[in-house]
Amino acid sequence: MSVPVVILEVCANSATSAIAAQDGGAARVELCENLFEGGTTPSYGEILIARRLLHIKLYVLIRPRGGDFLYTDLEFDIMKADVRYCIEAGCDGIVIGILKDDGTIDIDRCRQLASMAKQWGLGVTFHRAFDMCADMFVALEKIIDMGCERILTSGGKSTAMEGSTNIARLIEKADGRITIMPGSGVTENNVADLVHFTGATEVHSSARVHVASKMKYKNDHIIMGDTIGDEYSNDVTDKVRVANIIKMANSI
Numbered sequence: 001m002s003v004p005v006v007i008l009e010v011c012a013n014s015a016t017s018a019i020a021a022q023d024g025g026a027a028r029v030e031l032c033e034n035l036f037e038g039g040t041t042p043s044y045g046e047i048l049i050a051r052r053l054l055h056i057k058l059y060v061l062i063r064p065r066g067g068d069f070l071y072t073d074l075e076f077d078i079m080k081a082d083v084r085y086c087i088e089a090g091c092d093g094i095v096i097g098i099l100k101d102d103g104t105i106d107i108d109r110c111r112q113l114a115s116m117a118k119q120w121g122l123g124v125t126f127h128r129a130f131d132m133c134a135d136m137f138v139a140l141e142k143i144i145d146m147g148c149e150r151i152l153t154s155g156g157k158s159t160a161m162e163g164s165t166n167i168a169r170l171i172e173k174a175d176g177r178i179t180i181m182p183g184s185g186v187t188e189n190n191v192a193d194l195v196h197f198t199g200a201t202e203v204h205s206s207a208r209v210h211v212a213s214k215m216k217y218k219n220d221h222i223i224m225g226d227t228i229g230d231e232y233s234n235d236v237t238d239k240v241r242v243a244n245i246i247k248m249a250n251s252i
Contacts, residue, residue, distance in 0.1 A: 006249040011206040015050040017237035024242025028057040037066030059093040069099040069129040087120045097129025124148045150179035159185030168198040188244040207241040
């Protein structure tokens with residue numbers, strides 16, 4: 001079997017999704033929770049079980065809450081504790097991103113987290129906090145300088161397809177010094193065009209499908225969260241979609 005030229009990282013919202021990613025041929029998992037908030041750090045249980053069952057690379061999102069990427073001292077302490085647990089659990093890497101209030105990267109704090117991980121052999125990805133920077137091209141150089149392996153980006157837009165021109169420019173500017181990995185809204189229907197236009201060699205997708213609950217009794221008169229949603233379904237990564245994204249990414 002030939003090795004794909006373009007590899008897929010799956011944004012997995014659970015250990016269950018991580019296994020589906022692996023079964024579909026993904027090269028790496030970014031494990032997180034709460035994708036409706038853009039992703040937060042998964043529970044210790046999710047990390048532990050995913051690590052036990054995965055033979056592909058496992059990276060963990062270090063993000064204590066949704067919202068912006070400007071964190072308090074307490075939140076930063078939580079992030080450091082989560083990095084330590086990822087090290088202890090035998091993860092392959094972490095995914096980080098901290099900004100200052102002026103839209104620049106918080107170099108000191110990011111470097112602290114990156115150094116913690118790297119001294120134990122873990123890799124470091126800078127996540128889509130990059131897309132919220134005041135100047136992505138200045139941020140690119142700072143992230144390269146701190147020794148990150150890759151940047152997950154939608155090119156400063158809501159989806160990678162919308163930001164594809166910026167992604168192509170970032171890949172050109174990076175010139176092999178760091179991997180630029182497009183993510184957000186990447187599917188089997190658009191990944192070939194995205195790869196062809198940008199020249200990306202890694203792509204990022206959740207490859208999710210809706211799965212109906214197996215509950216026989218349903219109370220349809222209650223909402224469990226703050227917003228209206230379906231209490232009797234959840235989203236999980238689908239191994240067939242994973243395989244199809246990889247196939248289409250390598251079809252050009």
